[in-house]
Amino acid sequence: MLASPIINQRLLEHLNTGVLLLDDELIVIYMNPAAEALLEMSGKRGLGVHFPELAVESAEATEALENAVSSGHSFTKREASIQLHNQTQITLDYSVSPVAHPETRQPTLLVELQGRDRLMRISREEQLIAKQETTRNLVRGLAHEIKNPLGGIRGAAQLLERELPSEGLKEYTGIIIEEADRLRDLVDRLLGPRQIPKTEDVNIHEILERVCQLISVESGNAICINRDYDPSIPELQADKGQMIQALLNICRNAMQAMLETGVDIPQPTLSLKTRTVRQFTIGHKRHRLVAQIEICDNGPGIPEAIQENLFYPMVSGRAEGTGLGLSIAQSIINQVNGIIEFESQPAHTTFSIYLPLESV
The missing domain is CATH 3.30.450.20 (PAS domain)
Structure with a gap:
């Protein structure tokens, strides 16, 4: 038939x-x-x-x-x-x-x-998540190997300091102790947030407004901040302090790119936009509802040479940068099953943060 x-x-x-x-x-x-x-x-x-x-x-x-x-x-x-x-x-x-x-x-x-765009994006996200997990495991192992001898060096320097007959010689042991502490702090920053996240219902716009206040103070009000919020976005489950740190790291990078790279920008502008996205896939998991946060600046853009590895520790486009801010931000967002993506070209760089709203 x-x-x-x-x-x-x-x-x-x-x-x-x-x-x-x-x-x-x-x-x-x-x-x-x-x-x-x-x-x-x-x-x-x-x-x-x-x-x-x-x-x-x-x-x-x-x-x-x-x-x-x-x-x-x-x-x-x-x-x-x-x-x-x-x-x-x-x-x-x-x-x-x-x-x-x-x-x-x-x-x-x-x-x-x-x-193909969606499939290619999902593939990129899966690769990014896998890379982040591999990097975290590598850093944890490296941190363990570094911190053990650092503790021994610091302890030996303290014991030696007690035995030195001259106060002038103690200056050298003080340098050893200070440098050991500096290396320990660097390793701790590489590891990212160490405390267990204290999840609670948080309003993403309250967090963004807190970040805006901090950026305004740090920049001396030299940056124009535009807001385009969707007030219908429900609260999400996250650690408020860590979420502020993640979004502040991204906004601070944008501020530094606009003010400290030597590029003349007539009006440095940071634009914040929030929306909800339905039926959105992050990695291999599909979410019914996701909060999307876009952080856009009109700075010089991210150098193409570092874009592929931008979320790795110690990767930075600034000579004085540590390259830890974005790595830590990605780690925090990953903890709540979210992800950070970016697109960059001169005068237009956008970081997009996707956070699942599982309880909705």
Whole structure:
């Protein structure tokens, strides 16, 4: 028994894969809801439009579509960079199959679209989380090996100081003790927060306002702070002190980039934006509701050479920087099953923090 056209259309409308049908002049004659979502164009507006006007890859790609109509040969393209009609850039896998129109029997092209951006982002996040965990384990092991002999050196210096006959000689043991303490503090900072998080219901906007106050004081009110908050975001479970530290580390980095890198910025500006995102995947876990915090600055941007390893300890774009602030921030956000991502170019750097709202 053959399926009716109505049943076939209903099946297409429930697919997660975008499906389009183009006529022999590459005019869109059908698109399912998944294709509408991928191409950011409603079916009513998309029908009757020349397909290259909806999604542009290259002149060669358009030529390949035309050749598929005339030759009847199928082809597939992986991770194609597509510019949509609204100038949005997306990445797609697509397959093109010449078929006969089900009613007119005229040559048409069946185009199947698979969005890659989300899968690529999930893959990057999983790699980032794995890297962070590997780094933490490495640092813990290294810290243990460093702190044991440091304790012995410090203790021996204290004993020696008691036995020295001259006060002048004690200056040298004092240096040993001070440097041992400095190294111990550095190792402790590498390890990040050591105390068990004291989770409670916290309002993310109260935390952001506290961070804004601190940044205003530290910068001497030299930075303009813009706020764009979504007041509907519910409270989340987190350690308030640690969350302030994480967001302050990111904002402080932005402040230093705008004020201390020697780049002339007419009006240093820090923009804070909060929103909720539904059905969002962090790593391998899908969350029903997530709080998104965007921290954007108009500084010189992050050097491309360090972007890949930005969240590693000791990686910094400033000569006097320790490179621990972002590593610690990522560790704190990871503790509440969140993640920090960033995009950077000159005059526009954005850090995006995603925090699950599991109790909602």
